[in-house]
Amino acid sequence: MKNNAISEATIKRLPIYLRYLNRLKISSVEKVSSREIGENLNFNPSQVRKDLSFFGDFGKRGYGYDVVILVRRIEEILNLDHHIPVCLVGAGKLGQALSNYNHYLEEHMKIEAIFDQNPKKIGEMIDDLTIQPDDEIIETIHNKKIKVGIICVPEDNAQHVTNLLVKAGIKAILNFAPIIVKTPEDVKVNYADFTSELHTLAYFLDKP
Amino acid sequence: MKNNAISEATIKRLPIYLRYLNRLKISSVEKVSSREIGENLNFNPSQVRKDLSFFGDFGKRGYGYDVVILVRRIEEILNLDHHIPVCLVGAGKLGQALSNYNHYLEEHMKIEAIFDQNPKKIGEMIDDLTIQPDDEIIETIHNKKIKVGIICVPEDNAQHVTNLLVKAGIKAILNFAPIIVKTPEDVKVNYADFTSELHTLAYFLDKP
């Protein structure tokens, strides 16, 4: 076990390990080696072992890793051992599609509030949630103890909505709007930027 | 100008530069410095200059970069100076939401075919496209000269659909299914994995 700071790259791989391990767990697989994990996820086995050893000695030499234990440990590391309420800002088509992915988040996280500034949408139901107006963002986040915000609004509104989330005390944001938003240093923003991903892919095509 | 291989990290930033520069272009801004680009996109100015200098001497010392020229150059580098047809496999809520993002891809790329294996969906229209069955994937990709595939199917079907795309000669895939797919080495797969992104964000929250 090492005490050094954990690298961002390692943190980003943990959810990928977790998902794979959960699949093994469901299939009642008891143990797994770094080699097997690596083969399935296209990682180097050394990297797998190094990532995991940052957090403790989870494996057994000559045996591998106990799947159930490893799942529990990674959940703890990621703060997923207790429920995290999430909100969604922007109830357009993409937002509505995402709200259906609640079950992919498993018990760990759940979208528990949806906001939109379009008066026509306010009051509409998505599953068991009523779309609320943007000016209820701060109060609702406090009441429901929401910790993470997902931004699905058009780019012109993304900074404004970000400011509201920050004001409400949110420290973690997933931004689907194709624009870099400004936040205080203690707020972590991840980007889900699929038009960028597509444009990046174009680079790898042969010149026509 | 350097001749060294271009790093993956640089390629991933190019679409982000491009989007920002296009915004400047629309606002009729004529020139921009690496400092300004950096400030707006949270990049180091040295990094911006280094990224751009891989491809040629686009800037003018003491002046900065000409926005129109830089947009054109980055489009050329990314193969976005000609139209790239894209297909979407999986017409669930997420797939349908993505098909509405065509305009975000601007003239560069366009979803020109949608597939689903659900017989109930086949024949339905999404905008001007008819949902086609999966077994028309290969033929349609050839006929429409589609170069990029977006996978929006459930994880159990993702590898199967990937195999079809590969068989059709696709070399670039954006996978929304939360599973790592196996492909030949010459096929580039990017992942749009927002449940992972959310789980990563959880790490940065305070322990409760």
Added chain:
DNA sequence: TAGATTGTTAATCGATTAACAATC
């Protein structure tokens, strides 16, 4: 014990940043 696989170190590889001469 023999075989397997971890945890960890050291080596390598790659990416970022600072600094500054070149030059518009």
Added chain:
DNA sequence: TAGATTGTTAATCGATTAACAATC
């Protein structure tokens, strides 16, 4: 010319991988 900003090198920083002793 003076000021500004690039292009590029060198230094730094960080991440990946190979190798192997430790040990189950």
